[in-house]
Amino acid sequence: MTSSPLNRHLPASLASESSRPARLVLVQAEDRSGVLQRVTNCLARRGFRLLSCTICQGPTSGLLSIWLRVGTGPQPYDQVTKQLAKLIDVVSVEDLTEQDPLQWVTALVEIRKVGDARDLELALDRPGVQVVRRLESSVLAAVSGPPEEVGESMRRLRQLPLVDWVVGRPLALAQHKTVPATANSKQTMSGS
Amino acid sequence: MCATALMELEDRRSKPALGRRCGAEVLLQALVAEGVEVIFGLPGGANLPIYQHLASSSIRHILVRHEQGAAHMADGYARASGRVGVCLATSGPGALNLVTGLATAHFDSVPVVAITGQVATATIGTDAFQESDVIGATMSVTKHSYQVHDARDLDAVVREAFQVASTGRPGAVLIDVPKDVQQQMVDSDPAEITRLRPHREPPPPCPQLLDRAAEWLAGARRPVILAGRGVAISRAEAALLKFAEQIDAPVGTTLLGTGVFPANHPLALGLVGFMGTGYCNLAVSNCDCLLMVGMRADDRVTCRLDEFAPHARHIVHVNIDPAELGKTVSADCQIAADADWTIRALAQRTQPRRHPRWRDQVRAWRERHPLRYPRNGQLQPQEVMAAFYALRQPSDIVVADVGLNQIWAATGWTGDQAGTFLNSGGAGTMGFALPAAIGAQAADPKRRVWAVCGEGGFVMTLQELATAVEAGLPVKVVILNNGHLGMVRQFQDDFYGGVRSAITHTVIPDFQLLGSAFGCFSAKVTSRAELAGALRSALEHPGPALVECRIDPEAGVYPIVPFGKGLADFVECPAR
Numbered sequence: 001m002t003s004s005p006l007n008r009h010l011p012a013s014l015a016s017e018s019s020r021p022a023r024l025v026l027v028q029a030e031d032r033s034g035v036l037q038r039v040t041n042c043l044a045r046r047g048f049r050l051l052s053c054t055i056c057q058g059p060t061s062g063l064l065s066i067w068l069r070v071g072t073g074p075q076p077y078d079q080v081t082k083q084l085a086k087l088i089d090v091v092s093v094e095d096l097t098e099q100d101p102l103q104w105v106t107a108l109v110e111i112r113k114v115g116d117a118r119d120l121e122l123a124l125d126r127p128g129v130q131v132v133r134r135l136e137s138s139v140l141a142a143v144s145g146p147p148e149e150v151g152e153s154m155r156r157l158r159q160l161p162l163v164d165w166v167v168g169r170p171l172a173l174a175q176h177k178t179v180p181a182t183a184n185s186k187q188t189m190s191g192s
Numbered sequence: 193m194c195a196t197a198l199m200e201l202e203d204r205r206s207k208p209a210l211g212r213r214c215g216a217e218v219l220l221q222a223l224v225a226e227g228v229e230v231i232f233g234l235p236g237g238a239n240l241p242i243y244q245h246l247a248s249s250s251i252r253h254i255l256v257r258h259e260q261g262a263a264h265m266a267d268g269y270a271r272a273s274g275r276v277g278v279c280l281a282t283s284g285p286g287a288l289n290l291v292t293g294l295a296t297a298h299f300d301s302v303p304v305v306a307i308t309g310q311v312a313t314a315t316i317g318t319d320a321f322q323e324s325d326v327i328g329a330t331m332s333v334t335k336h337s338y339q340v341h342d343a344r345d346l347d348a349v350v351r352e353a354f355q356v357a358s359t360g361r362p363g364a365v366l367i368d369v370p371k372d373v374q375q376q377m378v379d380s381d382p383a384e385i386t387r388l389r390p391h392r393e394p395p396p397p398c399p400q401l402l403d404r405a406a407e408w409l410a411g412a413r414r415p416v417i418l419a420g421r422g423v424a425i426s427r428a429e430a431a432l433l434k435f436a437e438q439i440d441a442p443v444g445t446t447l448l449g450t451g452v453f454p455a456n457h458p459l460a461l462g463l464v465g466f467m468g469t470g471y472c473n474l475a476v477s478n479c480d481c482l483l484m485v486g487m488r489a490d491d492r493v494t495c496r497l498d499e500f501a502p503h504a505r506h507i508v509h510v511n512i513d514p515a516e517l518g519k520t521v522s523a524d525c526q527i528a529a530d531a532d533w534t535i536r537a538l539a540q541r542t543q544p545r546r547h548p549r550w551r552d553q554v555r556a557w558r559e560r561h562p563l564r565y566p567r568n569g570q571l572q573p574q575e576v577m578a579a580f581y582a583l584r585q586p587s588d589i590v591v592a593d594v595g596l597n598q599i600w601a602a603t604g605w606t607g608d609q610a611g612t613f614l615n616s617g618g619a620g621t622m623g624f625a626l627p628a629a630i631g632a633q634a635a636d637p638k639r640r641v642w643a644v645c646g647e648g649g650f651v652m653t654l655q656e657l658a659t660a661v662e663a664g665l666p667v668k669v670v671i672l673n674n675g676h677l678g679m680v681r682q683f684q685d686d687f688y689g690g691v692r693s694a695i696t697h698t699v700i701p702d703f704q705l706l707g708s709a710f711g712c713f714s715a716k717v718t719s720r721a722e723l724a725g726a727l728r729s730a731l732e733h734p735g736p737a738l739v740e741c742r743i744d745p746e747a748g749v750y751p752i753v754p755f756g757k758g759l760a761d762f763v764e765c766p767a768r
Contacts, residue, residue, distance in 0.1 A: 030389075033339060034327060041331050075519075082515035088336040088356055088389060135389065 048073035062164035215343030222350035236282025239309030241374035263293020268631030284322030299618025335363035359391035406541035412481030421448035422486020428532035454608035470561030499758025593625035623652030707738035
């Protein structure tokens, strides 16, 4: 590529990469010590450049939403999402590249198990809501979709005994150029 | 784990502790509750509270001479026993010395839990004496790691660490415990565990995926199966043998898969890949349907990726780790599931098949491309391995080091029991064999355990001979001494213009004297005539023994696939 005044001092690998499109990834995780280091290490180790990052924390610091704008790397992009999904603290990984960050809201909710388990399952059986981790005394559910839909889901979920929740959208990343997602780009883990 | 063992485990967990305990006691009792019987470790300033209470614990402690040895021993213990291996080190250099061993275990999917002492919580981050960021240093070589800041969390952390290490694709886990947490007094009842994260099984593969894979395998005229260590981990050897016979498919193995298919079976192809057998590489290169099960398909297996299995109309890849699917080989059918479960599911969907022409073809390749080595009067490593394997009992464990010795040991393998051939396949760690053999021996003192090393790898961890003697673990070591870093020498000869650079050991210890100095039986073999007698003497000796074999210094491994070439472009042994 032609050197511009802005990138002429960059190493050749970064200068050529800076013109390439990026992808937007949402990582939802339990807020444990070192989780951000693990996530960023996962990208760096595979040669993917982290272009920007927004973090949203739940009110009781139990849950995190991390939006990452990731540059291209030497390996297929889905390797990054697969490797991120393997991290123990990470409960879900979603590619939001195709979504309009202004029109797409995500949430991670931890709900305490009380009473009949079937009632909880019924309450979580909604469009855009997916159980991503089952703990001994609680359940983690990821909520994703347009603002109205997520808002309605959250209104219903708030009637349940919530331990923690984090809701947000990557506004700070909204202006960046993106590329179309592949068939494998959305990957959400199922709880067992 | 069997039902009885599970009940015993639950019983141990349900027994209440009495009185207040310090963190070190909580840690040790949690380890006992997980069924830990042996720890390999080395004490130091930051783990002394643990050692204070370890002395009165039911856990056997094996004192190593270097922490790397502790990690390899825990690794060997885990590979041999199928249980989680545990190692213990102090902070700073002690903890960092574990890194190579943890990487070795992690890359080969071996469940190991490492416990490290750390400086007191208040001094973390102050560059205190013997402080190191072991969490940061081990992040890329562990499945997960914990730094415990409150002794009340220790019980839950240990439980979760063992679960993480041993479930799904197994791996290494580290628990870093600051010294003040080891000394913190807590109530006898462990805190109620509410945050234990369950193992996340990948969802079961959809039946259509299995149907499609079975249809391709059943419809193939030239099928081949490649099997890796995942077959051993999921104990799928019997299912694999039955399925291979059912669809009449020849079976090759990766280095780590050595032993998962009987070496002398008519369908056995031996080792695949960079230094694999010519007939296995030709079979893979000409098959029309390839099933890869319990393996990663790394560059040592595939060699030139765009020439890997070029005639395969369909490739089916089975691995429990979804991240391994599509990472290198882009298989047409990717199944993220347990090997044993999947093979059985495929077998149920497949009718018996016979491929006489394909079998004849493979047989012809086997006759045309046997494993050759020169007969020049000098002792050849292949002769040593043949004599050694002739003495080997089926249940004997052989731990190969890394280098030419590893390939000679793998390609000459004659065993038919999975889990009896151990080696460092992913990390390729020289110095692995001796300490890993000690760990394997600790797992089952009644079995015979052998380490096969080159002299280059052996001297990297030879101090652990003292550990073997001290702990009464009668490992037998065979050193194939060619006076060179042999694999590097062969690469330089074959691929780097023949320029031999920094590969000759001009100073080599007298291994016979060295073994004696450590209190081992030791012998030196310089000719074929001495070989069987020396090996037998080593076997008859009740303690650790060391047999040095002075082999042809120019011996190499053939066939070999030149860098950048495809599997079918292997080079055979040049006439010498």
